[in-house]
Amino acid sequence: MTVLDTTPSLALVIAVGVLCGTGVYLLLERPLTRVLLGFVLIGNGVNLMLVVAGGRAGAPPIVGNSPASERMSDPLAQAMVLTSIVITLALTAFVLAMAYRSWQMHGHDEVADDVEDRRVARHAALNAPAFEDADAAETGETLDEEAADVFDDVDDDEDETQGAR
Amino acid sequence: MTTEPLWSAATLVPLPVLLPLFAAGLTLALHRFPVAQRVISVAALAATTAASAALVVVVDSGPIVVDVGGWAAPVGIDLVADRLSALMLTVSGVMLLCVLLYSLGQGVPEGDEIPDKGQRVANLPVAIFHPTYLVLAAGVANAFLTGDLFNLYVGFEILLAASSVLLTLGGTAERIRAGSVYVIVALVASLLLLAAIGLIYAATGTVNMAQLAVRLPEIDPTVRVALQTLLLLAFGIKAAIFPVSAWLPDSYPTAPAPVTAVFAGLLTKVGVYSILRTQTVLFPQHDTVDQVLLVLALLTMIIGILGAVAQNDLKRLLSFTLVSHIGYMIFGVALASEAGTAAAIYYVVHHISVQTALFLVVGLVEWRGGSTSLDRLGGLAKLAPGLAILFFIPALNLGGIPPMSGFLGKVGLLTEGVADGSGLAWALVVGSVVTSLLTLYAVVKAWNKAFWQTAPPEIEPHVALPRGMVWPAGALVAFGLMLTVAAGPLYGYAERAASAAMDGHTYVDAVFPGGSERGTGESVEVADETGGGDHP
Numbered sequence: 292m293t294v295l296d297t298t299p300s301l302a303l304v305i306a307v308g309v310l311c312g313t314g315v316y317l318l319l320e321r322p323l324t325r326v327l328l329g330f331v332l333i334g335n336g337v338n339l340m341l342v343v344a345g346g347r348a349g350a351p352p353i354v355g356n357s358p359a360s361e362r363m364s365d366p367l368a369q370a371m372v373l374t375s376i377v378i379t380l381a382l383t384a385f386v387l388a389m390a391y392r393s394w395q396m397h398g399h400d401e402v403a404d405d406v407e408d409r410r411v412a413r414h415a416a417l418n419a420p421a422f423e424d425a426d427a428a429e430t431g432e433t434l435d436e437e438a439a440d441v442f443d444d445v446d447d448d449e450d451e452t453q454g455a456r
Numbered sequence: 457m458t459t460e461p462l463w464s465a466a467t468l469v470p471l472p473v474l475l476p477l478f479a480a481g482l483t484l485a486l487h488r489f490p491v492a493q494r495v496i497s498v499a500a501l502a503a504t505t506a507a508s509a510a511l512v513v514v515v516d517s518g519p520i521v522v523d524v525g526g527w528a529a530p531v532g533i534d535l536v537a538d539r540l541s542a543l544m545l546t547v548s549g550v551m552l553l554c555v556l557l558y559s560l561g562q563g564v565p566e567g568d569e570i571p572d573k574g575q576r577v578a579n580l581p582v583a584i585f586h587p588t589y590l591v592l593a594a595g596v597a598n599a600f601l602t603g604d605l606f607n608l609y610v611g612f613e614i615l616l617a618a619s620s621v622l623l624t625l626g627g628t629a630e631r632i633r634a635g636s637v638y639v640i641v642a643l644v645a646s647l648l649l650l651a652a653i654g655l656i657y658a659a660t661g662t663v664n665m666a667q668l669a670v671r672l673p674e675i676d677p678t679v680r681v682a683l684q685t686l687l688l689l690a691f692g693i694k695a696a697i698f699p700v701s702a703w704l705p706d707s708y709p710t711a712p713a714p715v716t717a718v719f720a721g722l723l724t725k726v727g728v729y730s731i732l733r734t735q736t737v738l739f740p741q742h743d744t745v746d747q748v749l750l751v752l753a754l755l756t757m758i759i760g761i762l763g764a765v766a767q768n769d770l771k772r773l774l775s776f777t778l779v780s781h782i783g784y785m786i787f788g789v790a791l792a793s794e795a796g797t798a799a800a801i802y803y804v805v806h807h808i809s810v811q812t813a814l815f816l817v818v819g820l821v822e823w824r825g826g827s828t829s830l831d832r833l834g835g836l837a838k839l840a841p842g843l844a845i846l847f848f849i850p851a852l853n854l855g856g857i858p859p860m861s862g863f864l865g866k867v868g869l870l871t872e873g874v875a876d877g878s879g880l881a882w883a884l885v886v887g888s889v890v891t892s893l894l895t896l897y898a899v900v901k902a903w904n905k906a907f908w909q910t911a912p913p914e915i916e917p918h919v920a921l922p923r924g925m926v927w928p929a930g931a932l933v934a935f936g937l938m939l940t941v942a943a944g945p946l947y948g949y950a951e952r953a954a955s956a957a958m959d960g961h962t963y964v965d966a967v968f969p970g971g972s973e974r975g976t977g978e979s980v981e982v983a984d985e986t987g988g989g990d991h992p
Contacts, residue, residue, distance in 0.1 A: 340654045
């Protein structure tokens, strides 16, 4: 049995690169739907790469069903790609549900900053002792202003009230 | 397949994967009968733990390999149970069982209805906790047992999907926010892992670990290092090693206490296990990658623990100590010696038990004090002395107070670091000691605030803790102490596991008993004759 020609097709390799590149760009955005699209693109890119890794196409890999002279396709790569496509589909559905839930709760689907993280950082920005409850009412405004200057604020009211508890 | 006996030691190997999966299906079908669900879940996990414990004994005489689909190793998928996987399975089984009992004792395992969180906790999907939890257990077991890189990816995906559901149970605003970060990071890590597997397949033509152990040394070293780095990056994200650890303290604390406990105890350790496995079996060459890992281990320890010191919330504090102590295990792996690996294995076992116990106890603290914020807790030592003891023991264990298991694990690591003698190893030794002291500082601070300072008036003085939650937590604390009592045999076992992992042929010989896989080319013919692998 001759060994498969494993030289990858340049067009497919470029497609993998483009898919992953655009996917990474989308993944860096805040809204979950864009992140999801990015994930789908990268996922397809990686799956395509698995196909490329299996070598060039050949006869159907069924023993006795194709002429012995012909080269068979690599079935293992295809089996792996099938599995990973199914997994990608399931996780895409989950992230979609999560984005929808986020939209239900907030009216948007942007991934917000961690409240507690910001609280700790705010203390650090003020150089205040971290373990006193310095979020008192009279200093609350300036704290928030400083925090807004220093840190990325994608937020809604609910998080804010929690942060200033 | 001639007349084999119906039952053999090999029958045990697939059980930790099959039992929970089967039970998951059952509990999902029986979602209208909560009592039946509970009985099935507990029985399945107890049986899994028993099977794993039996495996620990059986595989001490040599690894057991099971060809799942009936095809022999290079073609089909195999499950390999050796000392390392059996040990991990048993500890995770004990832990999963304790946490399940704890969540049953909690009443509604799906949500922590703390009224002052001010969140909508409505329409909790009560029925899906048990099936999801069991699927998680199956995924973890699959990752520990598999002898196939792609199957490892599948195991990771199983546990990732289950953990995402558990983390966002109830769909409250805070959990969706934390869940988004967790899920996206985990998805990216999975894609990296998948890409690494694809590239490894392209370079070597196989994803079977034993065959990779034979073939990887033959490929171009530069390509090999690139593949190794990509794999390490993927596993490093799962294990929360420093530059890629920021997701963990952000996402864990918002989940219900039992869920956080499982995640903290187990999920990162699956990443550590994978690093341990791939570093020893696939990439035994000791080179610059080990040096880089040492540096990362140091940074993980120091930066993680500094984060913990800055926290003012018990759950977040513990999440940061979790990140920090992953550094110890990576330290052991990166030393790339038998003793270092043995210490790392012992440390993993210790850390699973102690970190889970601490998170369970913090769940009790939250139940008793109504909060996990250190500013709003106090006086618990007087109000709930039993709880104080339950916190104190694993907290000191985490800090590495002699003679507890945390101390023994650290001593093993430090001894090996000193024996290594290089400047970097010495830096790690110093870093380990500093981290240990800072861990102690962090937990003592938590102790002072939550247990010793004057109790705030909101905490009701006379409330009995729910017994169903206390004794599973207590059992896990006791299990942690058992690791100290049984340290001699356990450390010996870890050493044997490490030496088998490091010698480079035990694993390969077990998977290919005939030794026919040495060399190249043969598997292509085998694959063509039998029609290829049967990946799930």
